[in-house]
Amino acid sequence: MTREVRHLNRAWRFAPRGGPDYLEPGFDDSGLALVDVPHCVADLPYDHIDTSAYEHVSTYRRSIEPGPLPGGRRALLHFDGVATTAEVYVEGVLAGSHVGGYTPFTVDVTDHLAVAGPSALAVVVDSRERADVPPFGGAVDYLGYGGIYREVRLEVVGPVRLGEVALRPRGVLTGRASLGVDVEVRNGEDAGERLEVDVEVRLDGVGTGSARGRVLTGPGTPSSPSLACTRLDVPLGRPALWGPATPVLHDVVVTLRRGSEVLDAITLRTGFREAAFRPEGFFLNGVRMTLRGLNRHEAFPYVGPAMPRSAQVRDAEILARDLGVNVVRLSHYPQSPHFLDACDDLGLLVLEEMPGWQHIGDAAWQARAVADVEAMVRRDRHRPSVIAWGVRINESLDNDAFYTATNAAARRLDPTRQTFGVRNFAGSRLLEDVYTYNDFVHDGARPALRPAREVAGRRVPYLVTEHTGHMFPTKAFDPESRRLEHALRHLRVLDAAYRAPDVSGALGWCFADYATHREFGSGDRICHHGVLDAFRNPKIAAVAYASQQDERPVLEIVSAMVPGDLDASEIRAMHVFTNCDYIRLSRDGEEVGTYFPDRETFPCLPHPPIVVRDLIGRAMERREGFSRKDAERVKEIFSLVAGQGLDSLSPLQKARVARLAAKYRLTEAQMLDLYGRYVAGWGAAAVRYDVEGFRDGVKVATATRCADAAGRLDVRADALTLVEGATYDVTRVVVAHVDAFGAAQVYSDAVVSLSAEGPVRILGPHTVGLLGGARAFWVRSLGEGGPARVVVTSERFGTHAVDLEVRVGRDVTGDRTAGVAVAPPSGGPG
Numbered sequence: 049m050t051r052e053v054r055h056l057n058r059a060w061r062f063a064p065r066g067g068p069d070y071l072e073p074g075f076d077d078s079g080l081a082l083v084d085v086p087h088c089v090a091d092l093p094y095d096h097i098d099t100s101a102y103e104h105v106s107t108y109r110r111s112i113e114p115g116p117l118p119g120g121r122r123a124l125l126h127f128d129g130v131a132t133t134a135e136v137y138v139e140g141v142l143a144g145s146h147v148g149g150y151t152p153f154t155v156d157v158t159d160h161l162a163v164a165g166p167s168a169l170a171v172v173v174d175s176r177e178r179a180d181v182p183p184f185g186g187a188v189d190y191l192g193y194g195g196i197y198r199e200v201r202l203e204v205v206g207p208v209r210l211g212e213v214a215l216r217p218r219g220v221l222t223g224r225a226s227l228g229v230d231v232e233v234r235n236g237e238d239a240g241e242r243l244e245v246d247v248e249v250r251l252d253g254v255g256t257g258s259a260r261g262r263v264l265t266g267p268g269t270p271s272s273p274s275l276a277c278t279r280l281d282v283p284l285g286r287p288a289l290w291g292p293a294t295p296v297l298h299d300v301v302v303t304l305r306r307g308s309e310v311l312d313a314i315t316l317r318t319g320f321r322e323a324a325f326r327p328e329g330f331f332l333n334g335v336r337m338t339l340r341g342l343n344r345h346e347a348f349p350y351v352g353p354a355m356p357r358s359a360q361v362r363d364a365e366i367l368a369r370d371l372g373v374n375v376v377r378l379s380h381y382p383q384s385p386h387f388l389d390a391c392d393d394l395g396l397l398v399l400e401e402m403p404g405w406q407h408i409g410d411a412a413w414q415a416r417a418v419a420d421v422e423a424m425v426r427r428d429r430h431r432p433s434v435i436a437w438g439v440r441i442n443e444s445l446d447n448d449a450f451y452t453a454t455n456a457a458a459r460r461l462d463p464t465r466q467t468f469g470v471r472n473f474a475g476s477r478l479l480e481d482v483y484t485y486n487d488f489v490h491d492g493a494r495p496a497l498r499p500a501r502e503v504a505g506r507r508v509p510y511l512v513t514e515h516t517g518h519m520f521p522t523k524a525f526d527p528e529s530r531r532l533e534h535a536l537r538h539l540r541v542l543d544a545a546y547r548a549p550d551v552s553g554a555l556g557w558c559f560a561d562y563a564t565h566r567e568f569g570s571g572d573r574i575c576h577h578g579v580l581d582a583f584r585n586p587k588i589a590a591v592a593y594a595s596q597q598d599e600r601p602v603l604e605i606v607s608a609m610v611p612g613d614l615d616a617s618e619i620r621a622m623h624v625f626t627n628c629d630y631i632r633l634s635r636d637g638e639e640v641g642t643y644f645p646d647r648e649t650f651p652c653l654p655h656p657p658i659v660v661r662d663l664i665g666r667a668m669e670r671r672e673g674f675s676r677k678d679a680e681r682v683k684e685i686f687s688l689v690a691g692q693g694l695d696s697l698s699p700l701q702k703a704r705v706a707r708l709a710a711k712y713r714l715t716e717a718q719m720l721d722l723y724g725r726y727v728a729g730w731g732a733a734a735v736r737y738d739v740e741g742f743r744d745g746v747k748v749a750t751a752t753r754c755a756d757a758a759g760r761l762d763v764r765a766d767a768l769t770l771v772e773g774a775t776y777d778v779t780r781v782v783v784a785h786v787d788a789f790g791a792a793q794v795y796s797d798a799v800v801s802l803s804a805e806g807p808v809r810i811l812g813p814h815t816v817g818l819l820g821g822a823r824a825f826w827v828r829s830l831g832e833g834g835p836a837r838v839v840v841t842s843e844r845f846g847t848h849a850v851d852l853e854v855r856v857g858r859d860v861t862g863d864r865t866a867g868v869a870v871a872p873p874s875g876g877p878g
Contacts (some may be wrong), residue, residue, distance in 0.1 A: 050101060051312050052204040056125075057085040057775035058831060059110060060196070064089060066172050073139045073168040077109045083778050084831075086354040089175055089194040094349050094582070094812070097563050097570040102194040102352075103176045111166035112138075112202060117158060120207030120236055125155045126387060129198030130173055131353075132181055135168040145623075149182055149192060151423035164385065171196060171560065179409065181418045186407030189568045190380070193352030198384060199775060207236035208245060209312040210304050211275065215430045217284070219707035220320045221334050224306055225284035227251070227320075231302060236273035245311065248303045249280050289333045290319025290432040292374050295395035296650070297432070317392060319432030325466055325482045325509035330552035332397075332435075338546050338598060339397070339553025341375035342367065342579065343514060345562040348826070349582050349733035352563075357386040359778050359826065361583070362766055364390035367559065371579070371590060372597025375435075377513055377555050380405050380442045382424045391433035399468065399484075399513070399555075400428060401438020402454065408441055414450050417441070420650045421454050425461040436482060437462070437673040440469025446477045455479050470513045474503045482552075486514035490537060496544035500551050510551055515541045517577040519555030521570055522589070524581045524820025525794055528613050532606065532623060533809060535589040538579070539653060542596070546652035556593075560584055578607035585782065588625075595625040596654050602627050603741040603749035608791070610755050613642045618690035618727070622663060627655040627747060628741030633665075636736055640665030642841045663737070664726050672722070678708060684686050686727045752789040759793055761845035762786045765838070765852065770808070770829040773857040778811070781850060783840055784822040792821040798842055806836030807854050829854045 058829030061080035070076050086109075090101040114123040125136060125369060131149030147679045161167045175194020184192065211232030219225045229249045237243060248260050260280070288296040297319045302637055304312040314724040321333055329336045344363065346353040362385055367373050374397055381403040391398050402421050408414065419438055428434050439454035451469065458467050466481035472488075483504040490496045500510040515538075523536035538556050545554035569575050574582065576816040579589035586594075588606045595602045603626040611617040624631055624643075633640040643658050650656035668679040685705060688696060697705070709719055734756035741749040764782045770777040785796035804827060811826045827838055833856040840848045 050310055051206075051209070051314075054114075054202045054204075055203055055774040056110065056112065056200040060085060060087070061109040062087065062089075063107045063109075063448075064104070066107045070109060071109040071137050071140050071170045071172070072180075073162075075168075079864040080109065081579055083108075085200055086197045086775065087195045088197060088351045088354040089173065091812075092350050092352065092563075094576050095563070097191065097566065097573055099177070099191065102192075104194075105172065105174045105176070106194070108171040108173065108196055110169055111635040112157075112161075112169045114161070114202060114204050115372065117161075117204070122156055122158045122205050122207070122209075122236065123161060124203045124205060125157050125169075126152065126201050126203060127154075127196065127198070127222055128152050128200070129353075130171070130196050131194045132184075132192055132639065133174040134196075134636040135172040136547070137168075137172070139167050145733070146424075148403070148420055149181075150383075151420055152198075153423075153425055170292065180413060182402070182409070182413060183404040183407065185409045186405075187412060187565065187567050188405045188407070189564050190405070191347070191352065191563050191565065193347075195354055197352065197354035199356075201774075206311050207273070208243065208300060208306070209234050209236070210314050212426065213302050213314055213317060213430075214461070215300060215318050215765040217318075217320050218461075220284070220287060220289065220322050223286045225287055225320065227282040227284055227300070229280045229282060229300070229302065231278050231280065233276045233278070233304065234273040235276070241533045243306075246305045247278060247280065248305065249282055250301045250303070251282060251284075252299045255786060273279070284320065287320045290321040290371075290395070291332055292368075292395035292397070295319065295393060295432075295671070297392060300430075315388075315590070316430045318430045321432050323397075323435040323465070323512065325436065325468075325552055327507045327509055327550060330509075330511070337374065337553075339375045339555070340542060340545075340593075341373040341397070341553070341555040342371070343377045343379040343555055343558040344383070345379060345558065346381075346387070347562045347582075349563075353384070355384075355826075356775050356778060356828075357773075358751075358767065358770075359780070360384040360386040361390040362780065363387060363559075364394055364396055366580070366584060368394040368396040369599075370586075371593040372595075372599065372602075373593060375399065375553065375555065376559070377401070377438075379514075382420075382427065385427070388428060388431055388433060392431055396433060397435050398431070398433040399436055399438060400424060400434050401468075401470070402440075403441065404441030404444065406443045407440065407711065408447055409736075410443050414453070417450075418453050418457050421457045422461060425458050429462040429465070436466045436468045438470060438484075439467045439480060440471070442470045442523060443472040448477060448479065451479045466509075468511065468513075474498070475505050478504065478508060482509040482511055484511045484513040485511045486509060486557075487541075487554075488515060488517070488519050490515065490541055491519060492537065496540040497548065497551065497554070498546065498705065507550065512541070512545060512551065512554040512609070514557040515554055518575070521576045522586055522587060523570070523576045524585065525797075528608055528610075528794075529615065529792075534587065535579075535592040535606070535625070537564065538589050538659065539592050539650060541652040543650045543656075546654070556589075581820060581822075583782075583819075583822070584723070584741065584780065585784070585820065585822040585824060587820070591625045592657070595627050595657070598627060601741060601743065601748040602753050603631070603739065605737065605739055605751045605791075606754045607735055607753070608755075608794070609735070609753045616690060618687075619663065620661065620687070622689075622737065624658040624739060624751075626658060626741050626749070629743055630741075631658055632740045632742070632806070633660055633663075634740075635663065635665065635667065637738075638667055639666075640667070666822065668722075668726065672712070674712065678711070682708060683726075686723055689723065690727050697759070724856075732795075748860065753791060754787070754789065758788050759785060761798075761840070761842055761848055762790070763840050763848040763850055765827075765850050768850070768852055769855045770827075770836075770852060771834065771857055772829050772831060772854065776831065777854075778826045779852065780824050780826050781838055781840075782822060782824045783818065785818055785845075786821075796821040798844055801841045803839045803841070804836065805839070806852070807832040807834050808836040808852060810838070810840070827852070833857065
């Protein structure tokens with residue numbers, strides 16, 4: 049009797065307000081809205097979100113029919129996440145409940161099912177930000193949202209089944225590695241006697257990778273199974289190591305047998321690595337690496353966290369591949385299992401933490417917070433990407449009794465990982481293994497980071513978990529000088545982290561802009577702290593991070609080269625973010641010079657920016673016949689005039705100008721013409737700047753800037769195929785106003801109209817304006833296959849279409865899947 053899994057993500061009936069009638073089995077719910085999971089209880093605006101839109105009690109209804117349950121089989125409902133509390137009713141009777149919006153839970157509904165036929169299932173969701181539920185009770189700098197926003201499944205299991213399974217690798221660097229597998233067996237047979245069963249553990253692709261053991265369980269009953277535990281040790285020898293460059297994963301299959309009969313089986317994916325924070329830094333597989341990362345909120349425009357697998361995976365891909373970071377912090381709560389799956393796949397390290405933000409509640413609140421820690425660890429301890437558990441409420445005050453309990457919970461359930469606790473004040477009591485600190489000292493002038501020992505008070509493992517963020521909020525459409533300074537602040541902190549031998553790394557605040565409460569944000573209830581905007585479109589700071597990677601060539605001229613957007617209408621420098629060894633700059637087809645990374649300002653950064661301060665080069669010598677020395681004098685004087693005006697010239701400098709004019713027989717008008725052509729750009733065609741990037745002497749990338757480049761609308765989708773599986777699929781479509789060379793026109797606010805044809809629907813409004821020259825929206829599938837089209841219409845740029853295809857997988861109708869469960873038990877009934 050193997051485990052059967054049925055996905056329950058489609059065709060729920062939704063009532064935005066609760067009511068006792070909705071719980072009745074015979075209630076006619078045909079008039080309620082038809083929705084799919086993941087689902088948010090309200091259609092939300094992009095900005096200025098009023099929390100009353102989602103802070104209410106709502107009801108979800110559907111029928112379930114697990115089929116016959118002979119021989120003591122049990123029907124278990126598993127919810128990956130419901131915000132914020134849930135009561136589960138079957139046939140009008142309360143079957144179970146859960147408090148907390150970020151951790152999974154399981155409800156055994158067997159004893160409440162109808163005798164024959166389908167049973168009425170109702171889930172009452174309380175989305176209010178209740179003071180008795182972490183993280184709420186005080187001010188919180190993010191929204192709680194609401195709804196069944198992660199997936200739901202029904203599992204039918206036998207009376208004798210597997211419970212919790214914990215993986216504990218040991219000695220992975222020694223050549224004598226082994227995997228300890230702690231297995232819980234649940235005996236629910238109503239036989240009144242002890243039971244002997246066999247447990248087998250098998251690993252794919254790892255040498256001898258298997259082990260067997262026998263378990264003797266006590267007598268139990270279907271509703272109250274007895275528990276027995278065993279540990280098996282699987283020899284690994286010298287396994288291939290998991291890491292950012294080689295994210296090697298293995299399936300660990302745990303099978304429960306009675307004789308030749310397979311009673312149950314569970315598959316966990318894992319990888320083998322050693323991760324350790326030490327006073328001298330962070331070490332992965334014995335090699336020191338500087339952690340370079342960002343903090344992520346699980347929030348998307350219009351729907352909050354209610355996004356399916358593909359959107360969650362795309363975020364991980366943006367972090368690991370596009371931005372090139374090696375670590376992400378899940379701030380400030382456990383996030384989607386799909387996102388963590390992708391981190392495992394991509395080799396992206398994860399800092400996972402308990403729900404919370406500054407506030408610590410009463411004893412009951414604290415007990416729930418400890419339960420959150422336990423659920424978090426149980427859910428994700430098999431994941432190689434997770435390198436440490438966050439067991440302290442973000443930026444909270446010290447509380448020894450509370451944090452002794454959270455540390456103990458994490459260490460008891462997973463002794464293989466260290467704990468960390470994020471604080472924002474120096475000298476905090478350290479009960480965790482790693483002192484993690486939100487360091488916002490840098491304001492553009494002060495040092496980039498505080499000394500680790502000054503903050504912690506002694507030499508301990510130390511990591512900067514947040515920086516920059518609210519100290520310099522930056523919108524995608526802010527002036528170039530602010531957007532550039534935003535990026536440079538991130539780079540200064542990263543350089544300081546690479547420079548400090550006792551700092552494990554630094555994580556910037558944050559990945560993407562996010563909606564928040566009225567106390568925070570920029571008057572629009574959005575925190576514009578991200579290196580991306582809320583739609584995942586990049587700001588200059590995103591290029592700063594991307595340029596630190598080595599996996600692919602990165603070269604971008606982040607200066608728009610438009611004088612009127614700059615102070616004094618002067619282009620004083622060109623900033624190029626790149627991981628190339630050097631660049632070659634040409635101006636209107638003539639070579640200006642070769643330039644190298646700014647190691648003087650950023651001595652320890654993997655790839656410092658390249659700053660070009662001479663944009664004229666030797667053009668005056670070639671075109672005007674100036675000597676080298678005279679050309680340099682003219683450029684110096686022009687720069688001074690551009691920055692401070694003609695009256696700023698000293699009598700000596702004015703005399704020098706007069707001598708130069710006389711030497712080359714230039715009139716005042718001709719001197720002004722020179723200034724206009726080489727500095728101000730008045731009355732002349734826009735200058736074209738071409739940059740070539742070289743690695744090991746080979747040209748690997750190019751970039752061009754020209755203010756007169758014709759504008760166009762660029763429309764493209766992240767994926768052209770949507771795959772209907774356990775639930776609906778989505779793809780993001782980006783609409784950007786760019787020039788002929790692909791550079792974003794960041795001050796464009798063009799309005800576009802959106803429409804969809806075929807088995808897809810647009811999430812959010814259908815008429816939007818560009819923000820920072822770009823906008824994005826998500827398109828979801830509707831349960832049917834076939835061709836689809838998204839149409840973007842602009843009065844200025846005409847009509848653009850993206851053709852999509854929707855494919856339907858076998859799980860689209862909720863068909864049963866017999867065999868192994870691919871998700872670990874959550875610690876509830878199982």
